[in-house]
Amino acid sequence: MAEQRESHLWKWLLCTPALLVLVLAASGPLFIVLAYSFLTPGTMGGVRWEFSTEGWFRVFLQRDIFDPDEVRWNQAHLTIFWRSISLSLQTTIICAVLGFPTAWFIATRPPHRRALWLFLITIPFWTNLLIRTFAIQELIRNNGTINTLLMRTGIIDSPIQMMFTDFAVLLGMAYVFMPLMVLPLYAAMDKLDFRLVEAGYDLYASRIKVLWYVILPLVKPGFIAGSILVFIPSIGAYVTPRVLGGGRTMMLGNLIALQFGQGRNWPLGAALAVVMLVIVVTTLVLYLRWANREGGQVRV
Amino acid sequence: MFRRSYSVSHLPGFGFVAILTFLMLYLPILVLVIFSFNAGVSQSIWEGFSLQWYEAAFRNRQVRDVSIRSLWLAATAAGIATMVATLAALGTTRTGRFPGQTMIYALINQPLMVPEVVTGVALLIFVAAIKVQTGYTGMGYLVAAHTAFCIPFAYLPIRARLETMDINLERAAADLYATPLQAFRYITLPLLVPGILAGFMLGFVISLDTVVITEFVKSAGQDTLPTYMLGQLRRTVTPEMNAIATLFLALSLMIVTAFFLITRKRGA
Numbered sequence: 001m002a003e004q005r006e007s008h009l010w011k012w013l014l015c016t017p018a019l020l021v022l023v024l025a026a027s028g029p030l031f032i033v034l035a036y037s038f039l040t041p042g043t044m045g046g047v048r049w050e051f052s053t054e055g056w057f058r059v060f061l062q063r064d065i066f067d068p069d070e071v072r073w074n075q076a077h078l079t080i081f082w083r084s085i086s087l088s089l090q091t092t093i094i095c096a097v098l099g100f101p102t103a104w105f106i107a108t109r110p111p112h113r114r115a116l117w118l119f120l121i122t123i124p125f126w127t128n129l130l131i132r133t134f135a136i137q138e139l140i141r142n143n144g145t146i147n148t149l150l151m152r153t154g155i156i157d158s159p160i161q162m163m164f165t166d167f168a169v170l171l172g173m174a175y176v177f178m179p180l181m182v183l184p185l186y187a188a189m190d191k192l193d194f195r196l197v198e199a200g201y202d203l204y205a206s207r208i209k210v211l212w213y214v215i216l217p218l219v220k221p222g223f224i225a226g227s228i229l230v231f232i233p234s235i236g237a238y239v240t241p242r243v244l245g246g247g248r249t250m251m252l253g254n255l256i257a258l259q260f261g262q263g264r265n266w267p268l269g270a271a272l273a274v275v276m277l278v279i280v281v282t283t284l285v286l287y288l289r290w291a292n293r294e295g296g297q298v299r300v
Numbered sequence: 301m302f303r304r305s306y307s308v309s310h311l312p313g314f315g316f317v318a319i320l321t322f323l324m325l326y327l328p329i330l331v332l333v334i335f336s337f338n339a340g341v342s343q344s345i346w347e348g349f350s351l352q353w354y355e356a357a358f359r360n361r362q363v364r365d366v367s368i369r370s371l372w373l374a375a376t377a378a379g380i381a382t383m384v385a386t387l388a389a390l391g392t393t394r395t396g397r398f399p400g401q402t403m404i405y406a407l408i409n410q411p412l413m414v415p416e417v418v419t420g421v422a423l424l425i426f427v428a429a430i431k432v433q434t435g436y437t438g439m440g441y442l443v444a445a446h447t448a449f450c451i452p453f454a455y456l457p458i459r460a461r462l463e464t465m466d467i468n469l470e471r472a473a474a475d476l477y478a479t480p481l482q483a484f485r486y487i488t489l490p491l492l493v494p495g496i497l498a499g500f501m502l503g504f505v506i507s508l509d510t511v512v513i514t515e516f517v518k519s520a521g522q523d524t525l526p527t528y529m530l531g532q533l534r535r536t537v538t539p540e541m542n543a544i545a546t547l548f549l550a551l552s553l554m555i556v557t558a559f560f561l562i563t564r565k566r567g568a
Contacts, residue, residue, distance in 0.1 A: 007395075008398045008399065010391070011391040011392065011395060011398055012391070012400065013391070014387045014388060014390050014391030014392075015387070015388045015391045015392065015404050017383075017384040017387055017388075018384035018385055018387065018388035018408065018451055018455075019388075019404065019407055019408075021380070021381075021384060021444065021447050021448050021451065022407050022408065022410065022411070022448050022451060023407065024444060024448070025423065025444040025445050025447065025448035026410055026411050026414070026419060026445075026448040026449070027407060027410050028426075029419070029422035029423050029425065029426040030414065030418070030419075030422050032422060032425050032426055032429075033418070033421065033422045033425060036425055046428065098317060098320075098321045098324075099321070101311070101313070101314035101315075101316075101317035101318050101321070102317065102318040102321040102322070104311060104314050104318070105314055105315055105317075105318030105319075106318070107309075108309040108310075115564075119560060120322060120325075120326075121325075122556070122560075123553065123556060124325050124326075124329070126505055126509075126552060126556045127329075127509075127549055127552045127553065127556075128508070128509045128511075128526065128545075128548060128549070128552060129509060129511070130509075130511050130526050130529055130530060131329075131332070131529075131545045131548060131549060132328070132329065134332070134529070134533060134537075134541070134545060135328035135329050135331065135332040135545075136328055137533065138328070138331065138332055138335070138343050138537075138542075139328055139331060143342075143344065144343065144344060145331055145343065145344045147344075148342075148344035148345060149344070175324070175325070175328070178321065178324075178325060179325075182321075194308055194309060197308045197309070198308045201306065201308055207310075207311060207312060211311060232413070232415075233415070235415070236415025236416065236417055236418070238415075238416065238417040238420075238512050239511055239512060239530070242530075243530070243533055253415065253417040256417055256418075256421060257417060257420075257421070257516075260421055260424055260516070266425065269421060270421070270425070273417070273418045273421050273422070276415055276417070276418055277414060277415070277418050280413065280414070280415060281413075284413060
């Protein structure tokens with residue numbers, strides 16, 4: 001028994017350096033955020049150490065400038081919350097619609113070619129997100145590649161405004177997060193028993209019916225995992241909406257950053273960060289509970 | 301010639317959409333790379349081949365400084381992360397469940413789940429408080445932040461390597477009177493090297509790519525290549541930025557390819 005305990009101690013000792021770094025520079029500061037959300041903003045940024053719930057109050061509400069007792073919804077914040085959730089869901093849908101055929105295409109290649117196609121999907125995933133966002137910016141700017149081409153060929157007379165719109169943010173996020181949908185979908189299809197698909201056709205099912213009643217239910221775990229993997233970074237997006245959306249099409253991440261910059265309201269920023277974290281963790285917990293119910297075959 | 305058999309894996313239109321998706325993934329990057337070689341200032345009209353933007357990038361002192369800082373930071377952070385992740389992997393693999401294991405996994409994987417902007421502002425607050433107390437404004441904060449962020453990426457391939465390793469080899473060493481330390485030094489560690497290398501490479505790439513956390517943690521004059529680029533994107537961008545991005549892409553591509561070759565050899 002004593003020996004058993006000693007060996008556990010060894011495992012803990014081996015993990016200690018890693019855990020120390022993680023607690024100091026990743027997990028620990030999250031609790032400080034929670035504490036700061038209940039303080040009073042300092043005039044030059046930072047905080048004063050006085051308890052206040054004003055930061056939390058301002059997440060969704062605001063007071064009238066002239067009559068502090070009159071409370072209204074904070075429309076600007078509600079708009080940004082709604083845009084974040086809506087754009088993230090739309091990104092997930094676009095990635096699913098394009099990612100499913102792509103994953104299917106890879107999974108049905110001859111085995112020795114699959115690695116190459118898979119590699120082609122993985123490369124963008126490992127290349128800098130900022131550079132990929134920059135690449136999209138160069139395409140859709142007013143004097144970017146697409147507008148220049150369209151104007152030179154005479155299809156349009158004046159450039160189409162694509163930058164700084166919801167469309168730009170959506171395009172950018174779908175572009176940068178696509179691999180996150182394809183990879184888990186492929187993993188699910190790779191395990192797919194094609195004899196079941198064949199059985200469907202043997203029983204005179206049409207292609208659509210086989211897709212709907214045989215293939216989709218079997219790759220559902222991959223779909224859900226992919227959707228989670230796309231939705232979570234979309235909700236937390238900061239770079240893509242900052243570069244492609246600018247100040248007028250902010251998402252939650254940009255609103256948080258704003259409070260620590262020009263907004264000079266750290267407690268509000270901290271409260272908003274906690275809200276974002278809650279959204280992400282809730283999504284993850286719901287997913288894990290679903291995954292466990294399905295038999296625990298899926299891993300995050 | 302027989303009649304073509306009914307392909308069970310065929311779904312009409314899927315191949316088309318897939319090719320379209322691949323094009324969509326690569327065309328923007330391709331355009332970016334092509335116009336880095338443009339003779340003119342335009343990023344949409346081709347005016348002939350030229351390396352002038354690469355020359356401009358190399359002559360740009362600021363670009364040189366931030367590139368060196370990025371590479372140094374990535375090497376340092378990935379190095380430390382790989383070391384501590386190797387120890388953690390040794391502690392958490394090839395054992396039954398032990399008390400606190402779930403918590404250790406949760407802590408290690410935490411940076412993967414928390415949005416970068418949340419970690420960023422959390423570190424901003426924390427670092428601001430330490431700066432006031434100690435007055436230290438060096439690179440230590442960035443190293444710590446990047447190291448923590450790299451740990452889960454470094455940990456994964458090392459753990460994967462350990463899990464597929466034959467534990468009998470170490471038992472054999474022990475049978476031959478090797479001390480645990482000798483067994484580790486002469487058996488476990490050499491077998492683990494590909495995993496450690498892979499972990500370091502992933503960590504390196506991740507640190508190079510990290511922009512949000514750096515943006516919030518950095519002090520004045522600590523711009524890395526990504527935060528420098530992020531700042532420049534607000535202005536009118538010349539193809540010099542394309543040239544920098546292309547070089548950056550080439551570096552990432554080389555590391556990722558090397559990573560795949562290392563991890564693939566393991567499977568063979």
